[in-house]
Amino acid sequence: MHGIRTLALEHRILATNTFxxxxxxxxxxxxxxxxxxxxxxxxGWFVQLRLRHQIRRLEASDQDRDPTPNLLDLQALNKMERDLLRDALQIVKGFKKHLAQRYHLEV
Known part of the structure; x- marks a missing residue:
C-alpha cells in the first residue's frame, strides 16, 4: 500500500484508496x-484473507475485542489458500524490487 501511495503522490493522483x-x-x-x-x-486476496480470519476469530472468541486482529493463523489455511498467499507475496516482492530500483533504495 505504501509503495502505491508513493507513486500516487508522485503523479498527483487524488484517489484515496489503494485500488x-x-x-x-x-x-x-x-x-x-x-x-x-x-x-x-x-x-484483494490479502484483504479477503484478513477479513475472513478476523470473522473466524470473533466467532470463536467470547471477547468483544481481538488484541491481534491482523495476525493470521497460517496452519488454518488450506493448500489452495496457502498457494494463493504465496503467489500474492511473490507479486508484492516483485513490486518492492521495482520500487527499490525506481527510487534507488538498494542497501
Missing amino acids: GRIEALTEMGQLQQEQGRELGEAL
Whole structure:
C-alpha cells in the first residue's frame, strides 16, 4: 500500500484508496496493465484473507475485542489458500524490487 501511495503522490493522483490508485496508475502508464491487475488481485486476496480470519476469530472468541486482529493463523489455511498467499507475496516482492530500483533504495 505504501509503495502505491508513493507513486500516487508522485503523479498527483487524488484517489484515496489503494485500488483506485492502482487503477489510476495503470491508466497513466505508470504501472503495466498486468502489474496493475496482479497488484489489485494480491491486495484483494490479502484483504479477503484478513477479513475472513478476523470473522473466524470473533466467532470463536467470547471477547468483544481481538488484541491481534491482523495476525493470521497460517496452519488454518488450506493448500489452495496457502498457494494463493504465496503467489500474492511473490507479486508484492516483485513490486518492492521495482520500487527499490525506481527510487534507488538498494542497501
